[in-house]
Amino acid sequence: MSKKTIISILSVLIFIIVTGCNEGSQDPTTEQNNTIQVAVTSDSGANKLDATSYEGSMQLYTAVYDPLVKYGENGNIKPGLAESWEISKDGKEYVFHLRKDVKFSDGSDFNADALLFSIHRWKNKKEHAWLKTAEALKKVKKIDNYTVKMFFSEPNALILNELTTARPFRIMSPNSVKPAGDPNGEFKEAIGTGPWRIVSYEKDNETVLTPNQYYWKGKLNDKKMVWKVIPNAQTRSLALQEGSIQIAGGEMGKISYQDLKMFRNNDKYKVESERGTTSYFLAINNQKKSLQDVKVRQALNYAINKENLANQVLDDNGSPATGLFAKTVPFVTKENSPGYAYNLNKAKKLLEEAGYGAKGKELKLNLVFQTEEFPEWKEISEIIQNNLHEVGIEVELNNMESTSYYHSLWEKQDYDLLLYRTYADGLNPQGFLNSLFAINGDGKGIAYTDEHLSEYITTAGKAITNEERQEAYDKIFSYMHNNAVTVPLFYPDNIFVHQSDVKGFTWGPIVDNPVIWNNLEKEE
Template identity: 45%
Template sequence: MMNVKKQRKHAGWRIALAAALALVLLSGCTSNKPGQEPAGAPAEAKPASAAPAPDKQIVVAVASDPALDQLDAGAYKGFMEAHAMVYDSLVEYGEKGKIMPSLAKSWDISDDGKTYTFHLRTGVVFSDKTPFNAAAVKFSFERWYKNPANASLNVAKKLRDIQVVDDATILFTFDSAYYPLLTELTFARPVRIISPSAVEPAGDPNGQFKKPVGTGAWMVDSYKKDQEGVLVRNPNYWGQAPLLSKIVLKVIPDAQSRVLALQSGAVDISGGQSGKVPLDNLAMLKADAKLSVPQTPGTSSHFLIFNYNQPLLQNVKVRQAINLAIDKRSIAAKLLGGTGAEAQGLFPLTVPYVTENNNKWYGYDAAQAKKLLQEAGYTDAAGKGIVEKDGKPLELRLVLQQTEFPEWKPIAEYVQSKLKEVGIKLNLQVLESNAYYDALWKNKEYDLIIYRTYSDAYNPHAFLMSLFHQTGDTPAVAWSDKTLETLIDEAVASTDTGQRQAKYDAWFARAREEAIYVPLYYPDDLYTVNKRVQNFKLGYTTYAPVPWNQLDVSK
């Protein structure tokens, strides 16, 4: 994973309807054997389609500087969405984790899960017409995979050797099986392929990055720090040419200013994680005849973490009571204005390996919550409305931040009121962003803390490994449980999808039995779009939230 503390934010698509559908990674696609490409996929690169009119462009609002001058495919700087526009990966992430061909048209995996052979598209060139081939792939990976900074990325940590078989074939050897390797190859960075001509000296894996040169559909045209970045169509793109000729990324840090820019027509699109629109403006934006507000279920969720070092929370009945005391349906229906859904478990059904059967949690039952507290030895002997045990009140502290998630404050206040109804006193502490992340990742100065899961390609394996698994001698961040750690280790090492599903099922079952977190709600992905923009829909990942190549504008 990359920079887990400020982890990649949220995006997604429709909820998958097949409850038992497993993520088929080892075959590359659900209906084909290794080495085969899905029916209808282009076997080789083809000439770009006829160029659209040069004046077809849109303006997209972004909250922060896109830093397009630092858009190195092997690093973590620059606008993450632009990484996926300028650079292609060997494979791409599809709906509910389906792995799709990209620069690799097919691949084979050895029986032991340690050797991956990728068969590359031929006839592909980088945007500067430098040939794309296996040597370019090896160069691109050798720039970063031995760097200790990428140790949390398993495709780097486990990669032992890269062998160029011929121009169109490359072989990767890993030291152990790890099924999400293909998933990690879909990430926005650092796994995407950069041209050997992008560094100086050219072709040197240790060379200095000079300019972004990829095989993607877009190229960086211009950039003004803290003002805007401009991407233009790559005339040498190997796939279907974008219908637009230009996309302008307009920096508008203030959320209300982004709303005004949408209303005035100064920008065409704002939303997602890069340009959030305040929830309290949605009704107004939906009423604007010039705008549409598409929303769809996402792949992340927001939940409460328990501090397992807090003695008051080490009794499972107390944790169960807290879960039962919170009406999660009301959070989605009332506090989020109908833009999300009640959390049924840690992850929504849009996440691989999450099914109707394993995604069951505690509902809302205040009476049962009070009963469990009594069974745990807590009573309101003083008649003050707060339960006590051994003369000590059941009083806890909930930590949150508002910088990134302003909706957390009213949600926390609601949780506070519901816990008070069953006799638990909850004190709220709002921290600035850096102090909040220190509390979560470093000093554990909280009793409960509100957090969110990762999204799309990082779920479920990367999130579970990050928060519910020890790192070296350091205990797990969210909840320490050896059985859970063993289950996730066995899941990620399994080369059999059925066995892997069983391990995830067992993980979710034990998590529920021990009530180790409190799922709250599943947020929707939201955008506001000028109706002159045509073909708008949402993509499958945070870093490719919109299929930009398909967008068009009306005359």
């Protein structure tokens, strides 16, 4: 090989190496500046994100799929993929007028046929029977390419609220299944009209999203969002500090209240906070003999110091609870949700009247909770244990893995007390009341069984006017208070923490769509 040939080859190699190095030195920086990394507690289930199922993360559903109507401030319903609608006087017929400028992320058109595909995919499915929209839908009819009419067997004021939720009523492309357009087809991939689309997924590791180029609200900036699975709250805080994530919080990736103090005192981070529509409470299993006496349940309410819980344990990141639902939930008033003031003497007296205490039987209860999604629940449970010990009630704490925890609530009902949280936004109050306190097919409620309460809940669901609904909920909330159906504890704020160089933080419309992700930008 000649010297000239060797020099030519070396020149080519040097060019390739230098070009490669130059590309490598630029692209990672650009990539880093355009990428927002978000902490999530658990796997997103992106490979199973059928809009009409319950398989994936609720926050991922809202990133990919749009609702027909949206939840607004104070429970007002706003246009979504339906730009307007009419409801018949008897409350049984809904006509939706659809937007005409919308495409799915694969470029296909959103229209009446696409909506009918989604509806027929969830219609008549047993797993959706707990939702009034699914239970009462008799038929659906296409009026024209952008008008659809739904016919219901009975009126229910919850229908529009349920349509705002993260699942299972959001709209997916007929191309999401195979064969395409078959309502019973096999799910293939998540194709929605929402602002984001899924581009890659590693189970229990990360989900990568990029903007939907066809997004109907306008073209989004060229960026990428990576949802990283970090199950442990302390590890999430460390990841924020070292910069491997830029934002964490909400129900998708809580930061512990203890660590919030540190972030608030460091100008490298910004803590975002707003009043929420969720509440923490103790579910009381009145199928257990010792908890069937109203005096025992009232004693539990008097014995727990909710002010102390809010001030010391939860560090004022919310407010002490009175009724089951927060004041941000429609139809909640001071009059129908007065709460129980902390009073040890009253608690002891009620327990003695029920046959427990120093001169009676010993009362032992088990308290079930979990910390994977709610790290603060361990400390809350310990405070409750100490409070109840002061009035002679011995509490055994049972911190369960989240799957077992939910199984204990929904399937086994093998607890005495269970630390839980209400739903949020559109499912409050009616949807949550239906799911936990209305009597189902086996003659029992999930969290509490009471025929009168169940009847009141059913009546409230059929009320149409705001006046009728207010009257119905006044009756429900007052009954729950008088009978001490639950122990309301705390109304937590919605909280996110992000690095201070991440700008454009904007709250989303519902807790399951907590942040307008496409507004986030990293300063260069």
